[in-house]
Amino acid sequence: MLSNNLNNVIEILSAFTASGDFYGDAMLDDIELLRKYAAEASEEAFQSLLNRHVALVYSAALRQVRDPHLAEEVTQAVFVVLARKAGSLHANTILAGWLFRTTRFVASRAVREKQRRERREREAVHMETFQASTPGEASWEEIAPTLDEALAHLGETDRNAILLRFFEKRDLKQVGQAQGTSEDAAQKRIARALEKLRAFFSRRGIALSTVALAGALTLNAVDAAPVGLSTAALASITGGVSTPVTLSLVKAAVNALLYSKL
Numbered sequence: 001m002l003s004n005n006l007n008n009v010i011e012i013l014s015a016f017t018a019s020g021d022f023y024g025d026a027m028l029d030d031i032e033l034l035r036k037y038a039a040e041a042s043e044e045a046f047q048s049l050l051n052r053h054v055a056l057v058y059s060a061a062l063r064q065v066r067d068p069h070l071a072e073e074v075t076q077a078v079f080v081v082l083a084r085k086a087g088s089l090h091a092n093t094i095l096a097g098w099l100f101r102t103t104r105f106v107a108s109r110a111v112r113e114k115q116r117r118e119r120r121e122r123e124a125v126h127m128e129t130f131q132a133s134t135p136g137e138a139s140w141e142e143i144a145p146t147l148d149e150a151l152a153h154l155g156e157t158d159r160n161a162i163l164l165r166f167f168e169k170r171d172l173k174q175v176g177q178a179q180g181t182s183e184d185a186a187q188k189r190i191a192r193a194l195e196k197l198r199a200f201f202s203r204r205g206i207a208l209s210t211v212a213l214a215g216a217l218t219l220n221a222v223d224a225a226p227v228g229l230s231t232a233a234l235a236s237i238t239g240g241v242s243t244p245v246t247l248s249l250v251k252a253a254v255n256a257l258l259y260s261k262l
Contacts, residue, residue, distance in 0.1 A: 030053075034089060035087065037049075037086050043234065046083060047230065049082070053099055057074075057103050058071055058223065058226070060148055061075050061103055063148055067114070070114060070245075073249065074110050074249060075233060076246050077106050078106055079236070079237065080237055080246070082098075082099070084250075096163040100159070104148055106249050107148075109249055109252045110245070113248065140219075142206050143201065143206065143208075143213070146201070150197050154197070158189060160179065161175055161190050162190065162197070164179075167221050172186050173186075175190070191210070194213055195210050
């Protein structure tokens with residue numbers, strides 16, 4: 001029954017909190033750091049944002065593009081866009097959610113451009129290429145390819161709760177504070193959102209419990225970003241040192257954000 005699943009998830013979430021897997025209460029405000037960067041061009045403020053969120057963005061990009069180098073390009077592009085939008089984001093913006101949506105768009109554009117480039121190369125040499133893929137046996141290898149699509153199907157509030165809890169490693173109190181609710185309400189929202197994700201995977205033939213899904217997200221949702229990626233991203237922002245791929249992705253993302261507002 002759903003109620004039993006909710007109780008099980010609540011118990012495992014409480015256990016994760018008790019184990020110390022999540023950050024403590026001391027968190028500077030993302031929007032304040034963005035405002036500081038916008039007003040003072042403070043590299044220190046933006047570096048703090050990079051340190052806090054680069055792993056989330058890189059992990060999402062890597063799952064979607066399946067190419068570590070291209071994932072780095074996507075990550076840099078996302079943070080260049082963030083720097084350009086630093087002064088215009090709404091004060092109530094949950095940055096994890098904004099970064100997720102922007103990463104999803106930029107990664108999608110990167111994949112399309114990569115596919116077109118590969119198609120042109122195949123046509124030029126009159127040969128077909130393929131990428132061998134080894135079926136993963138662990139549940140995470142089954143979940144990861146469609147995780148971002150599953151997250152995108154959630155409502156914004158549910159998605160932000162999952163991102164804050166499992167991707168940003170916030171405790172339940174911090175999730176509740178970010179969303180203007182109590183710790184208990186945040187716990188229940190996360191449990192319901194996990195059930196929706198479980199149902200999404202089930203419809204695609206991936207059977208797992210909400211407890212197993214919560215455990216998989218806790219252990220695997222965020223990969224460590226490559227050494228030097230934050231430095232490279234900051235150089236793209238402050239020194240204009242970007243590759244043509246990064247610049248193309250930035251331009252496409254900025255235009256898309258403009259069109260969405262219009």
